[in-house]
Amino acid sequence: MKILLRAVLGVAVTLLAIGAGMGAMRTASADGPNTDPAVVKAIESQPWVELGPGDSDYRIASMRCYLVQFQFYKDCTPTSAGEGWPSDLSAALEDYQGSHNLPQTGKLDIETWGALRDDGGEVGAGSGRVAQIKGIQYAMKVLQDRSLVVDGRYGPATTAAVKAFQERKEIDADGIFGEITFRAAFAQGAESQRTPGR
Numbered sequence: 001m002k003i004l005l006r007a008v009l010g011v012a013v014t015l016l017a018i019g020a021g022m023g024a025m026r027t028a029s030a031d032g033p034n035t036d037p038a039v040v041k042a043i044e045s046q047p048w049v050e051l052g053p054g055d056s057d058y059r060i061a062s063m064r065c066y067l068v069q070f071q072f073y074k075d076c077t078p079t080s081a082g083e084g085w086p087s088d089l090s091a092a093l094e095d096y097q098g099s100h101n102l103p104q105t106g107k108l109d110i111e112t113w114g115a116l117r118d119d120g121g122e123v124g125a126g127s128g129r130v131a132q133i134k135g136i137q138y139a140m141k142v143l144q145d146r147s148l149v150v151d152g153r154y155g156p157a158t159t160a161a162v163k164a165f166q167e168r169k170e171i172d173a174d175g176i177f178g179e180i181t182f183r184a185a186f187a188q189g190a191e192s193q194r195t196p197g198r
Contacts, residue, residue, distance in 0.1 A: 031122055031171075031174065031176045031177070031178025031179060031180050031181055032166060032171035032172035032173070032174060032176075032178075032180050032181065033172060033174065034172040035170070035171050035172040035180060036170065039169075039170045039171065039195055040180060042195045042196065042197040043169070043171075043180060043183050043184050043187070043195055044183060045197060046183065046184075046187035046188045046189045046190075046195075046196060046197075047110075047187060047188050048108075048109075048110050048113040048114075048186070048187050048188070049108075049186070049187065049188055050107060050108060050109050050110065051085070051107065051108040052085065052090070052105075052106070052107035052108070053085050053090060053106075053107075054085060055084075055085050056082070056083045056084045056085070057083055058083050058138060058139060058142040058143075059108065059139075059186050060083055060084065060085055060089070060108070061076070061082065061083050061135075061138050062135035062136070062138050062139045062186070063108060063116060063135065063186075064076045064086070064089065064135070065131045065132060065134045065135030065138065066116050066119075066120060066131070066132055066135045067089075067092055067093070067096060068131035069129055069130075069131035069132040069135070070096065070119055072092045072093075072095050072096040072099075073088075073089070073092040076131050076134055076135065089106075090106030090107070091106065093105075093106050093107065093108070093112065094106045096112070096115070097111075097112055097115075100115045102115060113186065113187075117179055117182045117183065117186075118179075120132060120177075120179075120182060121178065122176050122177070122178035122179075123136060123154060123176070123177045123178070124154060124159070124174075124175060124176040124177065125154050125155065125156075125158075125159050125175065126154065127154045130152035130153075131152065133152045133153065133154050133158065134150050134151075134152045136154075136158070136162070136177050136185075137149070137150040137151070137152075137158055137161075138150050139185045139186065139190075140158065140161040140162060140165060140185075141161075143165060143185060143190060143191065144161045144162075144164050144165040144168075145157075145160075145161040145164065148161050159175035160175070162175045162176070162177050162181065163175045165181070165184070165185065166181060166184075168193060168194060169181075169184045169194065169195045170194065170195050171184060
């Protein structure tokens, strides 16, 4: 029995070590890993832009694509509703909010932005998250490179646009769209040349 217990504990310790190593590897290679902590703090201090029915903003078009990726909405073609608030978006957001135990406001509010950012994770070259990539590309088309094609492929042009956006926001430019870059692209001050408060 003692031998079996030692073997189980040995396996558990090995798995924990492997998991810790993978976590460190992930952190070291994604979304501006060497960004100055002062820049991260400045980005994180930017408030979310709250949006709802009647509003028009590139953030709405991008988040429709995120909701498509998470299977809460049906269409994120940029031309289908432009940057306006489609009549069926509030119901989709309420469903999404309910699935995350958030208040079902049907708006892009602070809690919903946080959940969308968490669910989005890190996206980079070679990712298969077609709808989410379209949302990223639409934001980069508005914020960084008007010539960027919104095609759902995270190729060299999208990587270059994300890197250029990261550079001007003073994020360590690795071309990966993760939590830091998400907040820089969708919170208040996204349209400014540099990170506000720096």
